[in-house]
Amino acid sequence: MQHYMEPAPVKIKYFTPGVIFISLIALNGIIFLLGRFIFGIGAVTNLNNQYPWGIWIGLDVGAGVALAAGGFTTAALGHIFHKDKYEVITRPALLTAMLGYTFVAMGVFTDIGRWYYIWHPLVFWNHSSPLFEVGICVMFYLTVLYIEFLPVVTERFIGNVKLPGALKRLNRPVDKLLRALDRGLDKTMFIFIIAGVVLSCLHQSSLGTLMVIAHSKMHPLWETPILPLLFLLSAFSVGFPMVIMESIAASRSFGLKPEKEVLSGLAGYVAPLLGVYLAFKIGDMAIRDTFKYLTEFNLQSVMFTIEVVVGFIIPFRMFMSKAVRESTTGLFIASFLVIFGVFLNRFNNFVIAYKPPYILDVYIPSFGEISVTLGFIAIEILLYRLLVRIFPVISQPNYGAAASAKFEIKGGSK
Amino acid sequence: MQSRREFLKTSALIGAATMGVSAVSNSKLKAASPESAAPAEHMGVLVDSTLCIGCRKCEWACKGAHGLPQGDFDSYEDRSVFKKMRRPDDTALTIVNEYKPNNLGDPDFDVKIQCMHCEHPACVSACIVGALSKEENGAVIWDTDKCIGCRYCMVACPFQVPAFEYQKALDPKIMKCDFCFDRQKEGKLPACVEICPVEALVFGKRVDLLEEAHRRLKNYPDKYFNHVYGEYEVGGTSWLYIGSENLSGKVFPKLGTETAPGVTESIQHGLFAYFVPPVALYALLGGIMYLTKKNEEED
Incomplete structure (x- = not known):
């Protein structure tokens, strides 16, 4: 069967009741988004001078970058370490990363007060700023992701350029152009693939450096100078679970069989990666003697316990079990827990751990902020569904080959 | 004592004037990194909270100097604002708070709060586009032409000082004390120092102010808690504080001596x-x- 699996546009109806529901969430988000741009950040968010960063940075950017880690981790596994078995999942992972980072950029664009100056970091450099590094790397990586996706576009349209009406005569030249582009990309793609992995390692870790400068305001359960390392290791850990969960969800949604063998293989890497993360996290806590803060009962200690136990330790144990790795349900639950853990970790680092010295008003995300965050996620899902219908992203049984095989069997049985 | 203060004020004025001239004439120096500026040139203000009477004239003058709505001059006499702890924000770059003393029976004391103008500012280090800078006279100032409004300076600041104009849809600004940078260039004193009726604020070279602070602590050990807040905190700040009791942990956060950007x-x-x-x-x-x-x- 393996041989017949190849990426092709998915043939599904776009609108289902679920999709309509997601569209409504997207619409609700867009309304509040308009409010933010027309009336200002203060009109939509509960951000204030004590809490300058809320869920738009903590979730849309912080968690968004981490959860898009499936892109560079599978690119490294499939294209750099040449584990060919995993090639089938590199395209969906690439599409998720591309959409994910697009919306990270959108999140930044929404959150910064002067969105029309978003290009300033390209011109005004501050080498000592980790945010500058994150900004530049994300801009470059987003470009690299679009370049990496180009071959999928050329594959879809080469020999298939059908422009409407008067543009018809351009069909040939466009086709030629696409072919030239495809050849050029084929020869140079390794440059971009390696660059994508390097850029990812850089900004995934620098995202952790962001909160190091606020050390006096950070809760000791999260505050440590090795935050960049912890961010990088947790990004490594969440990459494959993200691909696994997405793959299972997509196959259910598109009526395909999940590629269990590939997913179980991927799952084998997760426990060691989580183990390394946990070793550094717990080791750091032991060295810095921060376990004592767990004896206090407050928001921080509760959130920390949920994060580490539910989001890291339980899935770590689950991924060690062969039975879990070979069951679709087991894989789905364990992967979901890791994603939940890393998501919560980023939220905790950027929002819960941040304790300003003078609190006049406590920050609780507003309905508008939550709407925008959910709206972005909804639009991402809608775009994903749209793009897999247009472009050959999802690997599925090759219909041509399968049909002829079926015919033979039929013919043979007569 | 009085004459000495006069002297400090005069020398400060001269200092500010020369500073202004050099800032204009020597544009090359201006581009130099903050570390290269000799701390000896850094100006500062010594705040003596034992002298502050909580008249809040500094708040009024500050708003005037920065084009913020000042309101009625007499309204600043209203001491009911002291019931709540306030923070500098986008409508007031400096505020005065009143604190209960540790020893019951001692009088309440007032402390003026604004940007500390750190010697190694976290905001300058953090700013994604370098919109914040430490100038040679010690002022930490903000450049509206660069700022993208990301508010990372607010996350980074250990004193929780920079504020943001959340209500503005276009051109929201980062608002914080700029040590009256423009006034200093013209050879004028910072507005708050100029108006202070009791000389609770003394403007001068940071090194001289430190000397003066320690002189007061030594001469009046009963009056002062023996600590100059800002001498070593986060690697030193241009604004220095002395008071009747320990201001660290009560008025200001308890901070270490490593520089604000830390590791x-x-x-x-x-x-x-x-x-x-x-x-x-x-x-x-x-x-x-x-x-x-x-x-x-x-x-």
């Missing part, structure tokens, strides 16, 4: 030392890619 700059510069680590990683991955490909072809 962040070491991490950043370590990861990007001459771009060696990223390039090495690139080469390593390239090597792995080449070798695994070769293995595959041999298989």
Whole structure:
């Protein structure tokens, strides 16, 4: 069967009741988004001078970058370490990363007060700023992701350029152009693939450096100078679970069989990666003697316990079990827990751990902020569904080959 | 005592004037990194909270100097504002708070709060586009032409000072005390120092102010808690405070002596030392890619 699996546009109806529901969430988000741009950040968010960063940075950017880690981790596994078995999942992972980072950029664009100056970091450099590094790397990586996706576009349209009406005569030249582009990309793609992995390692870790400068305001359960390392290791850990969960969800949604063998293989890497993360996290806590803060009962200690136990330790144990790795349900639950853990970790680092010295008003995300965050996620899902219908992203049984095989069997049985 | 203060004020004025001239004439120096500016040139203000009477004239003058709505001059006499702890924000770059003393029976004391103008400011280190800068006269100022409004300076500031104009849809600004940078250039005193009727604020070179602070602590050990807040905190601040009791932990956060950016700059510069680590990683991955490909072809 393996041989017949190849990426092709998915043939599904776009609108289902679920999709309509997601569209409504997207619409609700867009309304509040308009409010933010027309009336200002203060009109939509509960951000204030004590809490300058809320869920738009903590979730849309912080968690968004981490959860898009499936892109560079599978690119490294499939294209750099040449584990060919995993090639089938590199395209969906690439599409998720591309959409994910697009919306990270959108999140930044929404959150910064002067969105029309978003290009300033390209011109005004501050080498000592980790945010500058994150900004530049994300801009470059987003470009690299679009370049990496180009071959999928050329594959879809080469020999298939059908422009409407008067543009018809351009069909040939466009086709030629696409072919030239495809050849050029084929020869140079390794440059971009390696660059994508390097850029990812850089900004995934620098995202952790962001909160190091606020050390006096950070809760000791999260505050440590090795935050960049912890961010990088947790990004490594969440990459494959993200691909696994997405793959299972997509196959259910598109009526395909999940590629269990590939997913179980991927799952084998997760426990060691989580183990390394946990070793550094717990080791750091032991060295810095921060376990004592767990004896206090407050928001921080509760959130920390949920994060580490539910989001890291339980899935770590689950991924060690062969039975879990070979069951679709087991894989789905364990992967979901890791994603939940890393998501919560980023939220905790950027929002819960941040304790300003003078609190006049406590920050609780507003309905508008939550709407925008959910709206972005909804639009991402809608775009994903749209793009897999247009472009050959999802690997599925090759219909041509399968049909002829079926015919033979039929013919043979007569 | 009075004459000495007069002297300090005069010398400060002269200092400010020369500063202004040099700031205008020597544009090359201006571009130099903050570390290169000799701390000896840094101006500062010594705040003596034992002298402050809580008249809040400094708040009024500050608003006037920065084009913020001042309201009625007499309204500042209203002491009911002291019931709540306030913070500098986008409508007031400085505020005075009143604190209960540790010893019951002692009078309440008032402390003026604004940007501390750190010697190694976290906001300057953090700003994504370098919109904040430490000038040679010690002022930490903000550049509206660069700022993208990301508010990372607010996250970074250990004193929780920079504020943001959340209500503005276009051109929201980061608002904080600029040490009356423009007034200093013209040879004028900072507005708050100029108006202070009791000389609770003394403007001068930071080194001289430190000397004066320690002189007061030594001469009046009963009156003062023996600590100059801002001498060593976060690597030193241009504004210095003395008071009847320990201001650290009560008025100001308890902070260590390491510079405000802390280890962040070491991490950043370590990861990007001459771009060696990223390039090495690139080469390593390239090597792995080449070798695994070769293995595959041999298989």
